[in-house]
Amino acid sequence: MSIAVCRNLTKRYGHITALKNINLEIEGGKIIGLLGPNGSGKTTLIKLMSGILTPDEGDALICDEKIGVNTKKIVSYLPERTYLNDWMRAKDIINMFSDFYRDFKADTAYEMLKKLNINADDRLKTMSKGTREKVQLVLVMSREAKLYLLDEPIGGVDPAARDYILKTILNNYSEDASVIISTHLISDIEPVLDDVIFIKEGNMVLHSTVDEIREKNNKSVDALFREVFAC
Amino acid sequence: MLGKAIKYDILAQYKSFCVVYAGIIISSIFFRILDSFSDNLGRVGKVMSSVIGSIFTILVIASIFMVFILAVTRFYKNLMRDEGYLTHTLPMPTWQLILSKLITAYIFTIATIIILGFAFGIFSGEYLWLFELIEQSSYIKSEMIAEAGPGIIPLIRIGLIYAVLAPFTFLSQVYFSFSIGNLSNKNKLGFSILTYFGVNCVNQILGFIFISIGAFNSNLITNSVYTATDDKAVLSELSSIFNGYMILFLLVPIALYILANYIFTKKLNLE
Numbered sequence: 001m002s003i004a005v006c007r008n009l010t011k012r013y014g015h016i017t018a019l020k021n022i023n024l025e026i027e028g029g030k031i032i033g034l035l036g037p038n039g040s041g042k043t044t045l046i047k048l049m050s051g052i053l054t055p056d057e058g059d060a061l062i063c064d065e066k067i068g069v070n071t072k073k074i075v076s077y078l079p080e081r082t083y084l085n086d087w088m089r090a091k092d093i094i095n096m097f098s099d100f101y102r103d104f105k106a107d108t109a110y111e112m113l114k115k116l117n118i119n120a121d122d123r124l125k126t127m128s129k130g131t132r133e134k135v136q137l138v139l140v141m142s143r144e145a146k147l148y149l150l151d152e153p154i155g156g157v158d159p160a161a162r163d164y165i166l167k168t169i170l171n172n173y174s175e176d177a178s179v180i181i182s183t184h185l186i187s188d189i190e191p192v193l194d195d196v197i198f199i200k201e202g203n204m205v206l207h208s209t210v211d212e213i214r215e216k217n218n219k220s221v222d223a224l225f226r227e228v229f230a231c
Numbered sequence: 232m233l234g235k236a237i238k239y240d241i242l243a244q245y246k247s248f249c250v251v252y253a254g255i256i257i258s259s260i261f262f263r264i265l266d267s268f269s270d271n272l273g274r275v276g277k278v279m280s281s282v283i284g285s286i287f288t289i290l291v292i293a294s295i296f297m298v299f300i301l302a303v304t305r306f307y308k309n310l311m312r313d314e315g316y317l318t319h320t321l322p323m324p325t326w327q328l329i330l331s332k333l334i335t336a337y338i339f340t341i342a343t344i345i346i347l348g349f350a351f352g353i354f355s356g357e358y359l360w361l362f363e364l365i366e367q368s369s370y371i372k373s374e375m376i377a378e379a380g381p382g383i384i385p386l387i388r389i390g391l392i393y394a395v396l397a398p399f400t401f402l403s404q405v406y407f408s409f410s411i412g413n414l415s416n417k418n419k420l421g422f423s424i425l426t427y428f429g430v431n432c433v434n435q436i437l438g439f440i441f442i443s444i445g446a447f448n449s450n451l452i453t454n455s456v457y458t459a460t461d462d463k464a465v466l467s468e469l470s471s472i473f474n475g476y477m478i479l480f481l482l483v484p485i486a487l488y489i490l491a492n493y494i495f496t497k498k499l500n501l502e
Contacts, residue, residue: 100321100322
């Protein structure tokens with residue numbers, strides 16, 4: 001069974017069409033890189049799959065279900081911005097996730113915070129932007145979800161933390177789950193990717209496995225990206 | 232899930248309320264102490280007592296406004312700003328998300344009324360005024376009936392129902408306005424505020440039409456208010472008019488709540 005299916009998915013912002021007729025099928029057990037330049041529609045696609053946006057045409061299905069309460073139970077979404085409540089401590093937000101998500105593992109979250117040297121008693125408003133992003137990633141990856149939607153998970157953190165975050169993503173998703181990662185930092189994530197999706201001006205221009213890209217084009221994903229999206 | 236959402240809404244707001252509640256209680260206690268000794272303290276004591284009295288009044292007004300300001304800002308921040316990225320991905324239906332905000336607003340309204348009742352008791356020195364009021368309610372009721380006729384009771388009852396429904400009326404307009412504002416790609420807040428004024432205007436016009444129709448269909452207009460010498464009959468007529476208006480007063484907020492839920496569910500546009 002496919003984890004996620006998009007059928008003729010279209011989204012417009014006023015006169016601008018951010019996504020045009022996207023048809024996509026994501027299988028379980030894969031890490032997929034969602035790649036494209038700024039404004040290409042990556043974030044819009046992730047938002048549509050998470051239910052933050054509603055499509056103008058077409059639909060998205062997660063485990064054969066239309067986006068709604070049931071899909072939110074199995075989708076773990078990391079937005080590109082901080083959504084944490086300032087008044088909370090890290091442990092409060094862990095309690096909140098435990099309350100709302102059945103698949104959330106509080107022990108895993110505490111363990112990950114410890115490895116990242118983040119004190120669970122610290123208030124979120126006293127944390128730096130990078131630390132908050134780490135806390136968010138910890139929360140998202142501490143769920144045993146079917147689909148992880150990660151929008152720029154390594155964009156705001158230092159290179160040393162990036163390695164840990166990528167390791168965290170690799171170690172924490174179950175074998176039948178899939179991870180969609182949107183990022184500009186292709187060379188950093190290339191080693192962990194199974195598939196890549198290139199999005200250009202709202203159109204999906206490529207959906208392929210990393211191995212195919214290397215075999216057919218004799219290039220790395222990073223090199224192909226630079227070629228496809230050359231200015 | 233609804234209960235959990237209410238729990239986190241209360242947790243997010245209770246500290247702000249506690250500060251104001253503490254201020255109200257402390258200022259009422261200080262006022263009572265200073266007022267008791269005002270004769271001995273002289274002019275300074277009187278000045279201090281009036282300053283504390285003013286602080287108390289300001290805090291009382293602030294607490295009433297705060298209930299509504301926090302209800303509105305919490306909704307805006309939690310559903311339409313960055314926090315919405317978490318709120319809208321929680322595994323619960325949108326109607327529960329909106330309802331949790333409404334119930335929380337009612338909880339803080341009731342808490343504020345209780346605190347204010349308690350603080351007024353301290354402030355005035357009549358600590359048991361509320362209990363006395365309840366105790367003497369049957370006497371007050373019979374006095375009112377004797378003075379204004381039995382028509383006054385349904386009118387008071389209607390007034391109380393309106394008072395209970397008023398926060399729902401206000402907040403449903405706010406929620407609906409935000410849901411419309413959410414559709415804008417440029418200025419969601421500005422669009423929401425404009426919608427609120429528009430909805431409020433339509434609501435007022437509808438209310439005016441509804442009451443006018445009720446008045447024209449009653450004996451108040453046909454027999455002319457000016458010739459009606461029986462005040463009791465006038466009160467009875469007013470009760471029936473406002474009874475009819477209550478249908479609108481209840482139906483409009485319910486309709487706005489349903490529409491807000493529909494828009495946030497089907498047309499969510501969180502940028």
